[in-house]
Amino acid sequence: xxxxxxxxxxxxxxxxxxxxxxxxxxxxxxxxxxxxxxxxxxxxxxxxxxxxxxxxxxxxxxxxxxxxxxxxxxxxxxxxxxxxxxxxxxxxxxxxxxxxxxxxxxxxxxxxxxxxxxxxxxxxxxxxxxxxxxxxxxxxxxxxxxxxxxxxxxxxxxxxxxxxxxxxxxxxxxxxxxxxxxxxxxxxxxxxxxxxxxxxxxxxxxxxxxxxxxxxxxxxxxxxxxxxxxxxxxxxxxxxxxxxxx
Amino acid sequence: xxxxxxxxxxxxxxxxxxxxxxxxxxxxxxxxxxxxxxxxxxxxxxxxxxxxxxxxxxxxxxxxxxxxxxxxxxxxxxxxxxxxxxxxxxxxxxxxxxxxxxxxxxxxxxxxxxxxxxxxxxxxxxxxxxxxxxxxxxxxxxxxxxxxxxxxxxxxxxxxxxxxxxxxxxxxxxxxxxxxxxxxxxxxxxxxxxxxxxxxxxxxx
Ligand SMILES: [Fe+2]
Ligand SMILES: [Fe+2]
Numbered sequence: 001x002x003x004x005x006x007x008x009x010x011x012x013x014x015x016x017x018x019x020x021x022x023x024x025x026x027x028x029x030x031x032x033x034x035x036x037x038x039x040x041x042x043x044x045x046x047x048x049x050x051x052x053x054x055x056x057x058x059x060x061x062x063x064x065x066x067x068x069x070x071x072x073x074x075x076x077x078x079x080x081x082x083x084x085x086x087x088x089x090x091x092x093x094x095x096x097x098x099x100x101x102x103x104x105x106x107x108x109x110x111x112x113x114x115x116x117x118x119x120x121x122x123x124x125x126x127x128x129x130x131x132x133x134x135x136x137x138x139x140x141x142x143x144x145x146x147x148x149x150x151x152x153x154x155x156x157x158x159x160x161x162x163x164x165x166x167x168x169x170x171x172x173x174x175x176x177x178x179x180x181x182x183x184x185x186x187x188x189x190x191x192x193x194x195x196x197x198x199x200x201x202x203x204x205x206x207x208x209x210x211x212x213x214x215x216x217x218x219x220x221x222x223x224x225x226x227x228x229x230x231x232x233x234x235x236x237x238x239x240x241x242x243x244x245x246x
Numbered sequence: 247x248x249x250x251x252x253x254x255x256x257x258x259x260x261x262x263x264x265x266x267x268x269x270x271x272x273x274x275x276x277x278x279x280x281x282x283x284x285x286x287x288x289x290x291x292x293x294x295x296x297x298x299x300x301x302x303x304x305x306x307x308x309x310x311x312x313x314x315x316x317x318x319x320x321x322x323x324x325x326x327x328x329x330x331x332x333x334x335x336x337x338x339x340x341x342x343x344x345x346x347x348x349x350x351x352x353x354x355x356x357x358x359x360x361x362x363x364x365x366x367x368x369x370x371x372x373x374x375x376x377x378x379x380x381x382x383x384x385x386x387x388x389x390x391x392x393x394x395x396x397x398x399x400x401x402x403x404x405x406x407x408x409x410x411x412x413x414x415x416x417x418x419x420x421x422x423x424x425x426x427x428x429x430x431x432x433x434x435x436x437x438x439x440x441x442x443x444x445x446x447x448x449x450x451x
Binding site for chain 1: 353359360
């Protein structure tokens with residue numbers, strides 16, 4: 001079963017990271033899911049693949065009533081992001097899925113009806129959750145061509161999807177990055193190969209450098225906190241991406 | 247993760263095997279449909295041949311018309327079978343999808359603190375039963391349709407054999423009439439054997 005860790009709390013405004021499943025079969029990439037709650041409502045960010053649904057669901061249900069999830073946010077269309085959609089909808093058929101307009105007719109192959117999807121235009125949009133305003137931040141071509149991150153200005157948290165992801169070896173399962181230089185080695189190959197555009201990367205770095213961010217939360221690997229956030233942005237800005245081989 | 251519910255674990259390979267079986271039945275029926283089409287052309291040839299033979303092949307002429315009607319009936323019968331088989335393939339696929347969803351939902355509920363009798367799992371099980379009942383009804387319908395086709399083919403066999411007898415009275419046309427009726431009989435026999443094999447498919451057990 002996955003672990004839940006509250007990474008931010010201010011009254012009923014909460015961020016919970018759902019991470020590390022010791023029972024996950026090795027052929028499935030490890031993923032992080034994040035639950036944001038505010039005003040009694042909950043939104044799950046990158047709800048995960050169908051095969052890890054039992055682990056994510058059971059961990060989440062310890063924190064929050066899964067049938068009260070009002071929305072999921074899908075950073076992009078990958079199967080490790082949202083192939084569990086149909087299963088979440090079984091618990092709340094009225095749940096909404098926020099996703100780039102690009103994937104409006106693609107993600108329904110994982111489940112949902114026309115009403116399920118709220119599409120995000122390319123420049124991004126504000127998403128409201130129980131009175132809290134969250135910002136869908138454009139991150140196109142990083143790596144998906146229709147890609148968004150989610151910024152919570154109040155909590156100073158940026159959910160960064162596959163950006164910042166690290167494929168950590170077994171046993172290295174700390175929630176937060178402990179040693180940036182050691183950690184980033186596990187992120188390098190991934191960013192070079194998965195991220196496709198240096199221009200898009202530069203725009204993203206400029207955009208997020210101007211934001212106040214305490215925690216940068218990727219969908220794979222450990223969370224960057226404090227000064228490691230800016231360190232990551234600088235590192236990414238310098239990195240040449242869209243590279244085949246090492 | 248908790249071990250899978252044994253009843254669900256057992257159903258998954260069964261549905262997979264059923265899907266394979268129904269796909270094979272579909273292929274066999276496609277082949278029979280092709281043969282049935284051949285019969286139609288053969289019956290037309292028999293009618294032309296009987297017309298040329300004129301009074302020497304009056305009996306054969308009557309039978310060749312019957313064979314033509316038979317071949318048309320056989321085609322529509324095969325059309326009905328094709329529709330049924332497609333619906334079966336769809337329904338088995340739905341059952342396969344149900345099994346995966348049920349496995350993941352039950353696992354999720356049993357790992358969490360929620361009650362095993364969670365309404366979502368209960369609803370899913372209810373839908374599964376509905377889909378399985380629909381498949382069972384289709385299975386019965388398909389078996390009946392195969393029986394109907396078989397009876398029709400038996401009639402075709404009788405017609406072909408009578409045509410073979412009538413061919414003997416065809417005087418100078420006797421040899422060609424015998425050839426046509428012999429081919430007809432052979433093809434009907436081929437269809438008959440295919441249908442017999444289909445009726446014994448494990449899918450219906
Ligand atoms: Fe991805
Ligand atoms: Fe990913």
